[in-house]
Amino acid sequence: MTLLKAAVSYIRYLAVLIAAIAFGIVLDMENSDHFRSDQRLQLIESNNEFQSALERAINEKILITEGIMAAFASRPDMSRREFERVTSQLIRNVENVINVAAAPDLVIEYVYPFAPNQAALGLDLRERADLMDAVERSIATGETIIDGPIDLVQGGRGFVTRSAVFGYYSNSFENQFWGVVSLVIDADGLFETAGLAVENLDIAYVVQDRDGRILSGSSEVLFMDPVSTSVIAPGVNWTLSMVPSGGWPALPPDRYQIWFIVLALAALVMVLMRVFQWVVDRKDAAETQLSEAIEALDDAFALYDKSGRLIMCNQRYKALYPTSAELMVPGARFEDILRRGVETGQYPLSKGREEEWIAERVAAQRNPGEMLEIKLSDGRWLRVVERATPSGSVAGLRVDITELKEAVARSEAANAAKTEFLNTVSHELRTPLTVVLGYNAFLKKPDSLPNFKKTQNRLAIKDFDGAQESLESFKADLEKFSRQIDVSGRQLMGLISGILDMAAIDEGTLQLHSDRLELEPIVDELVEQFQLAASKKGIDIIVETGAHEVLADPLRLRQILLNLIGNAVKFTDSGTVTVRTGSDGGQTWVEVEDTGCGIAPDQIDQIFERFVQVDASNSRKHDGVGLGLPIAKHLAELHGGTIKVRSVEGQGSVFRVELEAPQRERGAAAR
Amino acid sequence: MSELKTILHVDDDDDILEIARMALEMVDSFTVHQFNNGSAALENINALAPDLLLLDIMMPGMTGPDLWEQIKARPDCPEIPTIFMTAKAEDSLSQDLLNTGALAVITKPFDPMSLGAQIRSAWSLLEEA
Structure with a gap:
């Protein structure tokens, strides 16, 4: 998960970088285009300036020519001196005019300046085919023809203008050809005057005539995507082409700044993304920690x-x-x-x-x-x-807090059970004690008894027979008191023994002295003890025993069976109590079945618990503290056996004690 | 308050009935009517018109307090001062009975020779009131 998250994070950064580079490329291209357009525009402006300057320089020369032409048109026979004066006036302050010549009828008769050019006087242009082409075109078109550049005799290169002069001479109404006026113009000077062909020029240029001949500049310019304009003047149709000196710049000078800004912005975005991611990670980590803590x-x-x-x-x-x-x-x-x-x-x-x-x-x-x-x-x-x-x-x-609640409930129930137990114990102790102390109080003062007084009175009147009779009654009273004291004392002894037995069981100090015992005589002896009580209630005790032996402590076995048979008689108001014995496998068992009140299903699990009385109310029908069955069960378990019960409420119960059989009994059972 | 002469005693234990009867009749010369259950006492109470009820608290079927409530609820039965006897250890029930009008609660075992004196002592409190 962490690797995936890191990968996604790095992909984001990579995407930002790619986007920045793409943006930079587009921006760079736009900037380069803009830069080139700007460069071209600037060069076009320069080109126009050069073009204008060149046209001005040419036109200036044309105007001189036309001035001389006008002079000859009005005065065809002008003297050479006048020619020199007019010409010098016209070319004053005009650069690059090397000489001026005029050839009436195509024969040179006027030159200026005269001294360096006088050799040309008398030259018949018709004899110079190389010159006649321009002359004839001027005559034919009536326009000034600029020819050249040509290498000059005096050095350098020059353009030569040929302008045919027409006029109305000798009162003729016909426009007649007079001759030709020529100007020789310093070619290099002409371009210098226009600002071209100078040193330290930050442009490269080329000037071509209409036939593509290079008049000035470098032909390399033509291969460098130049900016071109036409230079138009009378007799001139040139093309001026320019590029920046050294060619067009390949890259705009601020390109690296743009790239720096773009990459810096990208870096800033990535830093902000990292900071944002850090904040988000911190928030996620805090939420995760909180969530984990809550789940823990x-x-x-x-x-x-x-x-x-x-x-x-x-x-x-x-x-x-x-x-x-x-x-x-x-x-x-x-x-x-x-x-x-x-x-x-x-x-x-x-x-x-x-x-x-x-x-x-x-x-x-x-x-x-x-x-x-x-x-x-x-x-x-x-x-x-x-x-x-x-x-x-x-x-x-x-x-x-379910366990706490249950513990509290258990504790409260246990306390209630103990309270009930104490109340029951108190009742079961005090009731026989009341009998013991009550009868004993009269034994201590026998003269308070009516039969004693009666005996005394009869003796006093010498009624010996009556005295004998009342003495017998007095004796019967004493026997009854003594017997009831004995019964109550035994009840107290039984209760105290039960409590002591339970304490011994709890402390683990109860000792068994087991021996091989015949069950039948023990059962008969115990049943005999309850026959009187059973007959008083009108119930029969049925014994179904056989010759079964058991390995047990005789005292504790009697205690167990005494409790079970006693309970059966106590809780049965009519019908029978059946005591039967038997053996099964390695065990000998005794069942006590009654037709008494039985036990409710929801109470059957409680009857072996100490302190828990199935009926501990003030209106309970039977006495006892509820220790008998718990003790019996513990005693059976100490013998390695158990007590089981099955019961139907209202119909009766069956308690079954299962104890270990001696070796011989096992063998007999096996056979 | 009239003189205490007749006592109606109810207890499920025959020996305790016998001891109490001897104590109250022979030692203190009260007229004692005894029953070992509440139902029989209820049937005869009007005819016997006792001055005092001496009731055991813990009895099967109908307890002493139950019997007392039924007697008090009967319109044909005058209000009769009542003393309870108990072998239980709990104080709360005894206190409840005293709070609801019982004259006294005597704890078993009692001394037969002084039982009548205990009853007279409680009766005297009634006369003072």
Whole structure:
């Protein structure tokens, strides 16, 4: 999970980096395009400036030509001096004009400046085919033709203008050809005047004529995607092409800054993502730790907001309320969850007053502080502890106190049983004690008895027969008192012995002296003890014994059987009590069956528990402290045997003692 | 308050009935009517018109307090001062009986020679009231 999370995190960073690079590339391309466009625009502006300058320089020369032409048109026979004066005036302050010539009828007769050019005088242009082409085109078109550049005799290169001059001469109405005016222009000077062909120029250029011939500049410019404009002047149709000196810059100068900004932004975004991820991770870690801590609790936990809506709870909380657990999602209302629980019978204490119970519980949840104890339908008890947080939420713990409740109940039941036991013991001690002390009080003062007084009175009157009779009655009284004292004393002895036996059993100090015993005589002896009591109640004791032996302590065996037979007689008002013996496998058993009141099914498991009286009320029918059966059971178990019971309430019970048979008995049983 | 002469005594133990009868009749010369169960006492109480009831608390079927309640509930039966006898150790029931009008609660075993004096002492408290 952690690896996957880390991988996702790194993929995010990679995506940001890729996006930044893509953005940088687009931005770089846009910037480069913009830069190149800007460069081109600037060069176009420069190009236009150069073009204008060049056109101005050419036109300036054309104007000189036309001025001279105008002079000859008006004065065809102008003298050379006048020619020089006019020409010098026209070219004053004009650069790059090397010389001016005029050839009436195509024969050079005028030159300026005169001295360096006088050799040209008399030259018939018709004899120079190389010059006539431009002359003829000028004559044909009537326009100035610029020819060149040509290598000049005096050095350098120059352009030569040829302008045919027409005029109306000798009062003729016909426009007649006069001749040709020529200007020789310093080619390099012309381009320098236009700002081209100078040193330290930050552009590279080329000027071509209409035939593509290079007039100035470098032909390499043509292969460098130049900016081009046309230079148009009379007789001129050139192309001026330019590129930045050294060619177009490949990259805009701020490219690295842009990349730096883009990557810095990407880095900033990644840092912010890392910080955000750190915050989220911290928050997730805190939530995870809180959630784990809550799940680690032994108790159920739930947190509700101040409007009673669930924020979080642990699994134990859901497990406590299975029928409403499906509603326990964040945002669920406490009242809705509670109502579902009430509707599904989760809260038995709400039965019959559901709405009132819900209202009370919701009110308690909204005003937490008091500890509640709630019983669930599965029998569990919960202690509900709810506290308000400073923000108004309610944090609640549900502690399962079922064991505590059961322990308290057991403790209370045990205390109640002990109290009942003490009361019963008290009653069972004090009642025979009352008899003992009561009869004994009269024995101590026999003269208070009527028969004693009667005897005295009869002796006094010498009624000896009557005295003998009353003395016999007095003796019978004394015998009766003595007998009842004896019976009560035995009851007390039995009770005290029972208590001491139980104490010895608890301390483990009760010793058995087991021996091989014949069961039949013991059963007969014990039954005989109860015959009188049985006959008084009108019930029969039936004995069904055989020659069975048992390995037991004779005193304790008698105690066990005495208790069982005594109980059978005590709890049977009519019918029979049957005592039977037998052997089965390695065991010898004695059953005592009665037709008495029987034991209710829900009480049958309690009859062997000490301090627990099936009927310990003030209206109970039978006496005894309830120690007889527990002691009998313990004694049987000390012998390695057991006592079992089956009973039908209202019909009677069967108690069966199973004890270890001696070796011979086992063999007989096996046979 | 009239003189104490007749006592109706109910206890399920025959020996205790015998001892109490001897104590109250022979030692103190009361007229004592005895029953070993509450039902028989209820049947005869009006005819016997005792001055005092001496009731054992713990009896099978109908307890002494049950009998007392039934006697008090009978419209044809006058209110009769009642003393209970008990062999139990618990104080709470005795205190409840005293709080609800019992004259005294005598704890067994009692001394037959002073039982009449105990009863007269309780009766005298009634006269003082």
